[in-house]
Amino acid sequence: MSVVTVQLGQCGNQIGPELFSTLYDDSSGTSRRTYSQLSHERFFWEDSGGMLVARSVLVDMEPKVISQAIAKASKSGKWRYWDKAHFCQKQGSGNNWANGYCVHGPRHEEAVEDLVRREVERCDRLSGIFAMMSVAGGTGSGVGTFITQCLRDMYPHSFILNHLTWPYGTGEVIVQNYNSVLTLSRLYQLSDALVVHENDTVHKICSQLMNIKHISVDDINKVIAHQLGSMLQPAYTVDSPTHYSRNPIGELLSSLVCHPEYKLLSLCSIPHMSHTSLAYSTYTWPGLLKHLRQMLIASARMEEGIDWKVSVLPSGGESAQTRQMGFNRSLSNLLILRGKEVSSADPGAFKDPALYTSWVPPDGTFSSWTSPVPFNGYEKSATLVSNSQFLLKPLDDIVRKAWNMFVSRAYVHQYTKFGISEEGFLDSFSMLEQIISSYTHL
Numbered sequence: 001m002s003v004v005t006v007q008l009g010q011c012g013n014q015i016g017p018e019l020f021s022t023l024y025d026d027s028s029g030t031s032r033r034t035y036s037q038l039s040h041e042r043f044f045w046e047d048s049g050g051m052l053v054a055r056s057v058l059v060d061m062e063p064k065v066i067s068q069a070i071a072k073a074s075k076s077g078k079w080r081y082w083d084k085a086h087f088c089q090k091q092g093s094g095n096n097w098a099n100g101y102c103v104h105g106p107r108h109e110e111a112v113e114d115l116v117r118r119e120v121e122r123c124d125r126l127s128g129i130f131a132m133m134s135v136a137g138g139t140g141s142g143v144g145t146f147i148t149q150c151l152r153d154m155y156p157h158s159f160i161l162n163h164l165t166w167p168y169g170t171g172e173v174i175v176q177n178y179n180s181v182l183t184l185s186r187l188y189q190l191s192d193a194l195v196v197h198e199n200d201t202v203h204k205i206c207s208q209l210m211n212i213k214h215i216s217v218d219d220i221n222k223v224i225a226h227q228l229g230s231m232l233q234p235a236y237t238v239d240s241p242t243h244y245s246r247n248p249i250g251e252l253l254s255s256l257v258c259h260p261e262y263k264l265l266s267l268c269s270i271p272h273m274s275h276t277s278l279a280y281s282t283y284t285w286p287g288l289l290k291h292l293r294q295m296l297i298a299s300a301r302m303e304e305g306i307d308w309k310v311s312v313l314p315s316g317g318e319s320a321q322t323r324q325m326g327f328n329r330s331l332s333n334l335l336i337l338r339g340k341e342v343s344s345a346d347p348g349a350f351k352d353p354a355l356y357t358s359w360v361p362p363d364g365t366f367s368s369w370t371s372p373v374p375f376n377g378y379e380k381s382a383t384l385v386s387n388s389q390f391l392l393k394p395l396d397d398i399v400r401k402a403w404n405m406f407v408s409r410a411y412v413h414q415y416t417k418f419g420i421s422e423e424g425f426l427d428s429f430s431m432l433e434q435i436i437s438s439y440t441h442l
Contacts, residue, residue, distance in 0.1 A: 001127035001246045003042055003232070004119045005056040008147060009140025011165050012132035013058055013065045014217060017072045018225035019132075020044075020054045024079050026229060026376045035373050038234040038244050044079060045122055052079040055123070057115045058086035059147065061093050061104050061139045085119060087112050093138025097179040098418035100142020101186075105150075108143075113150055120155070128159030128192075128249030130232075133183075136167035136176035141183040145190075152190045159249045162191040163228065166198045166394060175411050177402035182420070184395075185428035188435065192249075193257050195231075195265045196391055197224050201301040208304055209272040226376055227269045230383040235336055235369035245369070255334045255367035256387045258360060261438045262331050266390040268295060269383040270303045278377060285337070285345035288382045292335075293349050299328040299390055312354040329442040330356050330388035336369045339380035343370070357442040392439050399432050 007016035020043065027039035044052040054073070058066045058081065066088045073080045087108065093100035120126055129151055133144035151160055164183075167176045187194060199220065206212045206219045234244035237251050245251050257263055270292055271283060291303045298310040313327055333355070337345050347368045356365040375381050406412065406425055416422070 001042070001125045001248075001250075002045075002055055002123035003127050003249060004116065004123065004129050005043070005054070006116060006129060006131045006147065006151070007056060007058045007069070008131060008133040008144035009060055009137055010062075010065045011134035011137070011140050012144070012163075013060055013069045015132055015163075015165070015221045015224055015228075016054075016056060016058070017069045018218070018221040019228055020056070020073065020079060021076060022222075022225040022229040022376060023233065024052065024076075026233060028078070032373055034244060035234050035371070038246070042127070042232075042234070042248065053082050054079060055119055056081060056085060057112070057119055059088070059112055059115075059139075059143065061089045061091060061100070061143065063088040063090065085115055087115060093142055095136075095138045095173045095175060095179070096414055096418065097138060097142040097145075097175075097182045098415040098420040100138045100140075100144075101146045101182070102142075102419040104139065105143045105146025109146070109150055112147055113154060116151065117154070126155075126158055127247050128161055129155065130161050130163065130249065131191075132163045134165045134167070135180040135183040136165075136173050137179065141179045145183050145186045148187060148190050159253055160191050161193055161195065161249050161253070162187055163195045164197070165224070166196055166398070168199045168203070169394075169397065172199075175405075175414070177398050177405065178411065178415065178425075180398045181402045181428050181432060182425075184398075185431040188263060188431065191263065192253050193263045193265050195228075195267055195385070197227070197267065198301070198394055205272050205302050209302060210274045211277075212274075223272065226272075227267050227383065230269050230336060230338065230375050230381060231267060231385055233338075233371070233375065235338070235371045237369050238367055244371075252334065252385065256332045256385060258332060258364055261435070262387055264387065264391045264395070264435070264439070266386050266388065267383070268292070268301065268386075269381060270295075271378065271381065272302065275377065283380045285341065285380065285382075288380060289345065289347065289349065292382050292384050296330065296333065296350075296384060296386060296388070296390075297328055297355070299393075312352060328389050330365070330386060331360060331442060332356070332365050332367075332387045334367045334369065334385040336371075336383040336385070337381075338371045338373060338375040338383075339378065340372070340374060342372050342380075345370070389439050389442060392436065395432065395439075396436055399429065399436065403429060 133140040
């Protein structure tokens with residue numbers, strides 16, 4: 001089964017090439033033919049000359065980033081984007097969600113729908129649609145939200161998984177919190193799940209774990225692509241313990257999203273290190289799993305600086321003490337282990353009922369996928385996709401900052417002139433407050 005990727009705005013079109021390069025390099029460098037074939041079938045198709053072509057549609061309101069993405073793929077000589085799978089205009093959305101959602105989106109709806117339809121028709125069977133975008137700008141967030149709405153109308157019974165990049169807390173765009181609130185509130189109703197990366201976290205991984213002195217956008221996107229690839233590449237699952245799963249998005253969602261009120265998924269992988277350090281490092285499965293479990297409990301974003309004092313409290317013992325301790329309660333977790341001797345890894349510590357909210361049946365809280373194929377150069381690696389309180393604080397921060405601007409009516413006129421009313425803002429705030437409340441009371 002194949003995945004059609006839709007790259008939206010500057011962010012989506014910068015992460016996209018890194019993701020496809022990671023997927024290609026990981027699957028092509030392996031001697032395991034089945035793994036390689038499945039990965040290629042999932043993310044690429046073959047042109048008449050035998051070259052692999054990404055199952056992807058590129059959308060932006062400015063041509064520069066799309067041109068760079070296409071050139072980067074062609075230059076690799078390994079894979080490329082299809083010549084007729086991109087759409088761009090000459091004028092951007094000016095970092096205004098309303099301009100993207102109310103103006104550019106509807107204006108170019110048919111052209112983008114046609115591109116996606118062509119890619120979907122090229123699949124023998126569609127696993128789902130993977131839409132990549134930022135929540136902070138105008139095109140990725142505004143046009144991206146509108147396109148997701150169109151995709152939901154076009155494919156009401158297909159899975160749609162959105163990958164969202166959250167902006168730096170210090171700010172990239174003055175109205176980024178408005179854009180984020182409007183994006184998240186709409187997508188929550190349209191998407192089957194939202195996989196989130198925070199720029200601040202990825203920046204710290206580059207700086208502290210990978211020892212990169214001058215961090216570029218490419219460096220950040222490589223880390224994001226590595227983590228997404230580890231989630232999307234073929235693996236053995238509970239439903240297919242002896243054969244690689246053929247429906248990655250469907251199995252991911254069935255493992256993690258048991259209730260429509262809870263759709264926020266965080267993603268973390270260990271280890272992360274520079275390629276020069278990789279040759280001199282050895283890891284054991286017990287060591288990796290011990291660190292990853294504590295990262296989950298303590299809401300730690302990376303394996304360095306974990307608070308080991310935070311411990312699991314019995315279910316029902318949350319309240320003020322839990323919040324003070326920083327204990328992160330989960331709804332469901334998916335652990336993906338890749339590499340040598342993976343059959344010897346024991347994920348039992350992730351099955352502890354005290355990690356999870358009490359109202360989900362124990363058999364619905366934890367899933368584990370494995371693959372004996374080392375991923376992306378790492379002899380052993382572990383990835384955790386978590387539906388938990390992990391994103392509660394960053395979400396609360398975004399809503400609080402946006403609300404503080406809204407009560408003073410700062411920049412609201414820039415949105416109302418394109419058709420987003422103050423009531424529309426209030427509806428978005430109300431929906432996100434409900435989501436925050438739901439996760440708080442897990």
